[in-house]
Amino acid sequence: MKQFLDAPVAGGTLKDRMPPGFRRAYRRLKYAYLIMTSGPRMRTSGLPFEEVTQLIARCEADMVAAVPDESHGLPAVRAFAYWVTKRRRPAE
Numbered sequence: 137m138k139q140f141l142d143a144p145v146a147g148g149t150l151k152d153r154m155p156p157g158f159r160r161a162y163r164r165l166k167y168a169y170l171i172m173t174s175g176p177r178m179r180t181s182g183l184p185f186e187e188v189t190q191l192i193a194r195c196e197a198d199m200v201a202a203v204p205d206e207s208h209g210l211p212a213v214r215a216f217a218y219w220v221t222k223r224r225r226p227a228e
Contacts (some may be wrong), residue, residue: 188218196223 141160145152151159155196183191185202192199208215 182213182215185214185216188216192218192220197221198223 141163142156152161154162156219189199189202197220200218200221202218205215205217
């Protein structure tokens with residue numbers, strides 16, 4: 137969560153000119169409010185990298201890339217964004 141609270145501000149907004157402590161407090165309040173008032177949550181589960189690659193192969197697809205992804209905010213958890221394409225069948 138620290139990475140999120142200290143993330144740079146995009147654009148030339150008022151938030152960009154705020155002292156970092158105020159910006160952090162603003163983000164904490166804003167996202168606490170959003171969490172409290174948001175609708176249903178989506179449960180997510182992880183799969184081991186090897187299992188994902190096997191699943192892709194079974195679906196007759198090709199993995200173009202597996203890019204490390206830390207957007208979940210848990211540095212100890214290894215995660216990837218997978219780029220996959222449907223395998224083309226040879227022309228008859």
